[in-house]
Amino acid sequence: xxxxxxxIVPSPNTTQQLLLKTNERTEKYGLxxxxxxxxxxxxxxxxxxxxxxxxxxxxxxxxKLLEAFAASCYVDNSNFADIVNEMTEAFYHIKRQAPLEIxxxxxxxxxxxxxxxxxxxxxxxxxxRDMEILIRYIQEGKHNWEENPHYRIxxxxxxxxxxxxxxxxxxxx
Numbered sequence: 001x002x003x004x005x006x007x008i009v010p011s012p013n014t015t016q017q018l019l020l021k022t023n024e025r026t027e028k029y030g031l032x033x034x035x036x037x038x039x040x041x042x043x044x045x046x047x048x049x050x051x052x053x054x055x056x057x058x059x060x061x062x063x064k065l066l067e068a069f070a071a072s073c074y075v076d077n078s079n080f081a082d083i084v085n086e087m088t089e090a091f092y093h094i095k096r097q098a099p100l101e102i103x104x105x106x107x108x109x110x111x112x113x114x115x116x117x118x119x120x121x122x123x124x125x126x127x128x129r130d131m132e133i134l135i136r137y138i139q140e141g142k143h144n145w146e147e148n149p150h151y152r153i154x155x156x157x158x159x160x161x162x163x164x165x166x167x168x169x170x171x172x173x
Contacts, residue, residue: 015042015059022063026070037081044085048092061104062088068108074121086123090131097135
């Protein structure tokens, strides 16, 4: 009997071709994936789905990540593929922890916001500190990040120190 996972998720070669099509939308930022980078991302995508026991038809989540992180001021051609690869793993881990009603666009918007404004482009900070904060924030139902910036770190704080949260929800973390 064939594995249900293999029936739903496209092959790595098909996923690679789908991801290469996003180059049309990311090249306006001067960012494109090579075939090798797209294949690596396709394999990361499939591994992340399997590890997190998530079923996704196609590869819309990764395509959205490519487009969203292409607009980050911390992403350039030298780190684009690596950052999106890491964020693909993070995305599916976060989705596994998040309530089902949270859509992909909301999670991706929050990830980009945390990456740009809290982690300041540092993958190490995002994974070492901020991703778990983001997961708790989503689990607690604070989905209006644009309207509810209580998770933000004050600008005067160094981002290599413990976070100091502002706002009325400071004790929630």
